[in-house]
Amino acid sequence: MAKKQRREAAARRRREQQQQGREQRHHHHHRRRPLLLQPRDERCVSCTTFNILAPIYKRMDSENCRESQYRAYWFSRNEKIIDRLLADCSSIICLQEVWLGNDELVDMYEKRLGDANYSLFKLARTNNRGDGLLTAVNKNYFHVLNYRELLFNDFGDRVAQLLHVESAMPFWQNRSSSCIQQQSLIVNTHLLFPHDHSLSIVRLKQVYKILQYIEAYQEEHKLGPMPIILCGDWNGSKRGQVYKFLRSQGFVSSYDTAHQYSDSEEDAHKWVSHRNHRGNICGVDFIWLLNPNKSRKPLKTSWNEAVFGIIKYLLLQVASLSEENAFALLKADSPDDQITYSSFCQALCQLGMVHPDRLNSEEIKDLWSEADHDGDDIVDYKEFQRCIWSPTCCSQEEEDDTEIDISDGSLVTFEANDEAFGFTVKEAVLFPPEVEKGMWPENYSLSDHAPLTVVFSPVRMPCSPRTPRTP
Structure with missing residues (x-):
C-alpha cells in the first residue's frame, strides 16, 4: 500500500513539473498582445464574456482524471485568467463555468476582482452541479440598480443572471442641464450543451424564458426604452435556431457587427471561440446587443x-x-x-x-x-x-443611420418621447488571435473557450414602438 502511494505521489510530482514547463513555454503566448488594440474613449464601456472551463470538467491525461484533483494546475490557470481579466479592465465581466463549489477558487476571484473595484454576483447551477455564473461590474462605470436570478429548473440545471445597471458617469445633459444617465439590462447565461438533436428545443426554450423574463421585468418596473446586452456561452453557432431566434427579435451579434460579417453561410465559419471535448471547433460565445431603436415582432411569433x-x-x-x-x-x-x-x-x-x-x-x-x-x-x-x-422569413431591419455618436464629449438635447440611449459597437476582439481566423492554437491553455471582449460607444437614437408583451 505504501509503495502504491509513493508511486502515485511521484507521478503527481512529474505531472506538476510537466505542467510548470508548459506554462513557462506558453507564458509569452498568452501575453504577447493586449486584447484591445485601440485606446478607449472615456465614455466607452466594454464587456467581456468568457467560459473559463471549471476544473471539475477539464480532462487531464485520462478520461477519468480531472484538473480539480490537482490544486497546482487549477490554481495556476485561474490566476492567469484573472491576470488577463484585470489587464483588459472591462466594465462588465460575464464568466461561465466558475467552480463555485470550491471556496478557495471563489475567494481568489472575490479578492482580486473586488480589490480592482468590481461588484461580484454569483449564481450556482441548480442541483449542486458544482459550477455556475459570475458577473463582475466595475463600479467606475456602472451602478447596479437591481439583480435578479433566473432558474430554468430544466434538464440541464441551467441558470441566468439579470442585472439592471446605470452608467456611473453622465453621457449628456438635457435642456435643464440635469444629468441623464444611461440604464441598461445585462444578462449572463450558459445554455445547455447539445448532446443530441432533440435538445435543440431545450436551448431555444431557455432563451425564450430569458426574453420573457426581461419583458416581464421591464413591465413590472415600468422601464423606458434601454439597450439590452446578452452575454454568455450559447452552445450553438450562427447556423442554429437560437441565433436566428435572437436575430428575429432585433438582436445583433456584436462581434459580427464589428467585423461586418453577415448572417450568410459564407460568414458562418469566419471565427471560432470553442474547442469542445469532441475536438470540434465552433463559434458559440456571443455578446448580443438590442438597441431601443430596433423594431421587434411579437416574442411568441419569433x-x-x-x-x-x-x-x-x-x-x-x-x-x-x-x-x-x-x-x-x-x-x-x-x-x-x-x-x-x-x-x-x-x-x-x-x-x-x-x-x-x-x-x-x-x-x-x-x-x-x-x-x-x-x-x-x-x-x-x-x-x-x-x-x-418553406416559411417566409422577415428580413432583418437595416442599421439605423440616424445614430449620433456622442463619445466625443459633446452635450446634446434629449427629447424623452422621441429618443433614447443606445450603443454602437466600436470594437470586438477574440483571444487568442488565431480563433479570429477560424483556427484553434494547440498552445492555448487558459480554457477551451476564447474570451470575447466588445467595446461599446454611447449614442442617441430614435425609439422604436414597443410591441405588447406576449402573455
Missing part, C-alpha cells in the same frame, strides 16, 4: 417560427425525409391530404419534442393555431409549406 425551424430540421436532416414524406409523417393516418391536430401531436412525440422541458400542451396549441392559418381545424399542404417547410 418563438413559433424558431420551433417550426427545428421541426423542419428534424424532419429533413435527422429523419432524412423529403417534403412529401414529411407531410405524410405529420398527417399520419388522417384522411385526405391534411394534417389534424391529433396527428400533429403524434408526430411531435415521434420527433422527441413533447416533454415538460421541451414543448408543453399550451405551446403545442399555439403552434397549431399558427399553422392552421385559416382556422378550419386542419392544416393542408399549402399551410404546411407556409409554416414549416
Whole structure:
C-alpha cells in the first residue's frame, strides 16, 4: 500500500513539473498582445464574456482524471485568467463555468476582482452541479440598480443572471442641464450543451424564458426604452435556431457587427471561440446587443417560427425525409391530404419534442393555431409549406443611420418621447488571435473557450414602438 502511494505521489510530482514547463513555454503566448488594440474613449464601456472551463470538467491525461484533483494546475490557470481579466479592465465581466463549489477558487476571484473595484454576483447551477455564473461590474462605470436570478429548473440545471445597471458617469445633459444617465439590462447565461438533436428545443426554450423574463421585468418596473446586452456561452453557432431566434427579435451579434460579417453561410465559419471535448471547433460565445431603436415582432411569433425551424430540421436532416414524406409523417393516418391536430401531436412525440422541458400542451396549441392559418381545424399542404417547410422569413431591419455618436464629449438635447440611449459597437476582439481566423492554437491553455471582449460607444437614437408583451 505504501509503495502504491509513493508511486502515485511521484507521478503527481512529474505531472506538476510537466505542467510548470508548459506554462513557462506558453507564458509569452498568452501575453504577447493586449486584447484591445485601440485606446478607449472615456465614455466607452466594454464587456467581456468568457467560459473559463471549471476544473471539475477539464480532462487531464485520462478520461477519468480531472484538473480539480490537482490544486497546482487549477490554481495556476485561474490566476492567469484573472491576470488577463484585470489587464483588459472591462466594465462588465460575464464568466461561465466558475467552480463555485470550491471556496478557495471563489475567494481568489472575490479578492482580486473586488480589490480592482468590481461588484461580484454569483449564481450556482441548480442541483449542486458544482459550477455556475459570475458577473463582475466595475463600479467606475456602472451602478447596479437591481439583480435578479433566473432558474430554468430544466434538464440541464441551467441558470441566468439579470442585472439592471446605470452608467456611473453622465453621457449628456438635457435642456435643464440635469444629468441623464444611461440604464441598461445585462444578462449572463450558459445554455445547455447539445448532446443530441432533440435538445435543440431545450436551448431555444431557455432563451425564450430569458426574453420573457426581461419583458416581464421591464413591465413590472415600468422601464423606458434601454439597450439590452446578452452575454454568455450559447452552445450553438450562427447556423442554429437560437441565433436566428435572437436575430428575429432585433438582436445583433456584436462581434459580427464589428467585423461586418453577415448572417450568410459564407460568414458562418469566419471565427471560432470553442474547442469542445469532441475536438470540434465552433463559434458559440456571443455578446448580443438590442438597441431601443430596433423594431421587434411579437416574442411568441419569433418563438413559433424558431420551433417550426427545428421541426423542419428534424424532419429533413435527422429523419432524412423529403417534403412529401414529411407531410405524410405529420398527417399520419388522417384522411385526405391534411394534417389534424391529433396527428400533429403524434408526430411531435415521434420527433422527441413533447416533454415538460421541451414543448408543453399550451405551446403545442399555439403552434397549431399558427399553422392552421385559416382556422378550419386542419392544416393542408399549402399551410404546411407556409409554416414549416418553406416559411417566409422577415428580413432583418437595416442599421439605423440616424445614430449620433456622442463619445466625443459633446452635450446634446434629449427629447424623452422621441429618443433614447443606445450603443454602437466600436470594437470586438477574440483571444487568442488565431480563433479570429477560424483556427484553434494547440498552445492555448487558459480554457477551451476564447474570451470575447466588445467595446461599446454611447449614442442617441430614435425609439422604436414597443410591441405588447406576449402573455
